[in-house]
Amino acid sequence: MWPEGNADISPSRLVLWTGDQPMSASRQPAWPLLKASTVDMAKPFPFGTDPRGRIVYMELPYTNLLIGSIPGYGKTAALQLPALVAALDPHAELWAFELKGTGGLDPLAKVCARYGSGADDDTSEAALQALRDLRDECQRRAAIIKKLPKDVCPDNKVTPELARRIKGLHWLVALFDECQELFAHSEFGKEAGELAEKIIKLGRALGVILLKATQRPDAKSLPTGVSANVGTRFCLRVMGQLENDMVLGTSAYRNGIRATMFAKKDKGVGYLVGAADEAQIVRTYYLDGPTVEKLCQRAYAARVAAGTLTGQAAGQSAETPSARRETLLEDVASVYRAEEPKLWAETIVERLTALRPEVYGDLTRDHLTTALKPYGITTTQVWGTDPATGKGANRRGIERSIVTEAVAERNRRRGEPAA
Numbered sequence: 001m002w003p004e005g006n007a008d009i010s011p012s013r014l015v016l017w018t019g020d021q022p023m024s025a026s027r028q029p030a031w032p033l034l035k036a037s038t039v040d041m042a043k044p045f046p047f048g049t050d051p052r053g054r055i056v057y058m059e060l061p062y063t064n065l066l067i068g069s070i071p072g073y074g075k076t077a078a079l080q081l082p083a084l085v086a087a088l089d090p091h092a093e094l095w096a097f098e099l100k101g102t103g104g105l106d107p108l109a110k111v112c113a114r115y116g117s118g119a120d121d122d123t124s125e126a127a128l129q130a131l132r133d134l135r136d137e138c139q140r141r142a143a144i145i146k147k148l149p150k151d152v153c154p155d156n157k158v159t160p161e162l163a164r165r166i167k168g169l170h171w172l173v174a175l176f177d178e179c180q181e182l183f184a185h186s187e188f189g190k191e192a193g194e195l196a197e198k199i200i201k202l203g204r205a206l207g208v209i210l211l212k213a214t215q216r217p218d219a220k221s222l223p224t225g226v227s228a229n230v231g232t233r234f235c236l237r238v239m240g241q242l243e244n245d246m247v248l249g250t251s252a253y254r255n256g257i258r259a260t261m262f263a264k265k266d267k268g269v270g271y272l273v274g275a276a277d278e279a280q281i282v283r284t285y286y287l288d289g290p291t292v293e294k295l296c297q298r299a300y301a302a303r304v305a306a307g308t309l310t311g312q313a314a315g316q317s318a319e320t321p322s323a324r325r326e327t328l329l330e331d332v333a334s335v336y337r338a339e340e341p342k343l344w345a346e347t348i349v350e351r352l353t354a355l356r357p358e359v360y361g362d363l364t365r366d367h368l369t370t371a372l373k374p375y376g377i378t379t380t381q382v383w384g385t386d387p388a389t390g391k392g393a394n395r396r397g398i399e400r401s402i403v404t405e406a407v408a409e410r411n412r413r414r415g416e417p418a419a
């Protein structure tokens with residue numbers, strides 16, 4: 001027996017539908033996009049079926065998606081569907097990070113501009129770097145939109161037409177499976193949470209879409225700024241009211257939207273909130289490994305044909321956060337000349353870029369300050385001379401002694417010599 005509202009008739013209307021077999025055991029038709037050679041990501045896509053077997057659609061533009069449940073109930077399988085939709089639209093860009101390291105999303109790697117799979121710090125840091133870059137990407141897109149004439153962009157947001165026509169405003173979908181590994185990370189978690197919240201708020205209108213799945217929907221693993229701002233939520237089986245409301249929104253449980261009612265057999269069955277006016281019970285389409293592989297192969301071929309294979313999928317080297325992290329402190333310390341007790345942050349960035357262009361080629365002042373924060377290094381106003389004009393000025397910068405202290409402190413923690 002499955003409950004359902006019907007607010008068109010009355011907010012208090014309750015429809016009870018009784019099936020003659022459990023939802024999880026009833027036959028489900030194949031995913032309608034199984035044979036599609038390409039997909040238009042701007043259109044609603046079939047996400048699953050409801051208890052009566054009707055197709056339930058989801059949209060990707062102008063929203064974000066959060067999926068949660070206890071382990072093993074179909075989060076990755078559900079996350080894979082919007083990811084495949086983005087993959088099959090050759091004009092959309094896809095980034096994917098799977099932070100458990102089981103390789104569940106590996107078939108997507110061949111179409112992802114960025115891809116990471118691993119339970120290690122490097123993969124978490126690459127995911128954090130992706131969030132930093134998404135925040136920058138949002139700012140870049142906002143600047144493009146601002147410059148567009150009103151008749152081209154009347155609502156100050158990326159439309160399906162703009163996404164197709166204007167370079168740099170294409171749909172950009174970034175997914176983070178097992179995102180609790182990043183948000184609860186001792187070093188990267190806080191920054192990741194703040195960035196994700198910002199991107200969720202800004203990205204909606206800018207064609208940047210975040211998809212997240214977590215098996216630990218609690219306050220530490222899912223920052224409230226993230227859970228409170230997500231537009232579309234899918235909650236498979238959970239054990240308590242707290243987890244239920246973290247995924248489905250405050251008061252969901254009190255309002256009778258309870259993913260705690262799903263049983264052991266209800267794999268792939270959950271409550272979907274935000275995709276329609278009413279909460280919907282949905283069983284996602286389930287695609288096995290070989291099918292996903294085939295779809296990704298097709299998505300790859302479509303991107304090759306459209307000339308839209310970019311980033312890692314096009315063989316460009318991935319960001320190397322580990323190289324950055326390992327040598328960053330020493331590199332920063334090395335760019336100070338003997339007579340320089342302090343340097344402007346922008347001078348440090350310039351010299352780092354000259355030192356290792358392959359590592360620091362795209363480093364910005366913002367990246368630098370964020371990357372140094374975990375070591376307790378923050379910028380202050382320091383006096384310096386502009387080499388271009390020869391004039392002195394106070395700008396954000398870093399004292400050399402703070403960097404050398406940070407190197408010594410890190411070495412002490414690692415049990416290495418102080419210098």
Ligand SMILES: Nc1ncnc2c1ncn2[C@@H]1O[C@H](COP(=O)(O)OP(=O)(O)OP(=O)(O)O)[C@@H](O)[C@H]1O
Binds near residue numbers: 072075
């Ligand atoms: N829509 C579905 N229909 C039928 N079975 C499904 C469906 N979705 C998932 N399953 C079953 O549930 C199993 C677990 O799915 P999945 O790996 O997506 O779960 P998960 O919640 O991501 O797990 P974990 O938290 O351990 O990563 C699948 O191997 C499959 O057998």
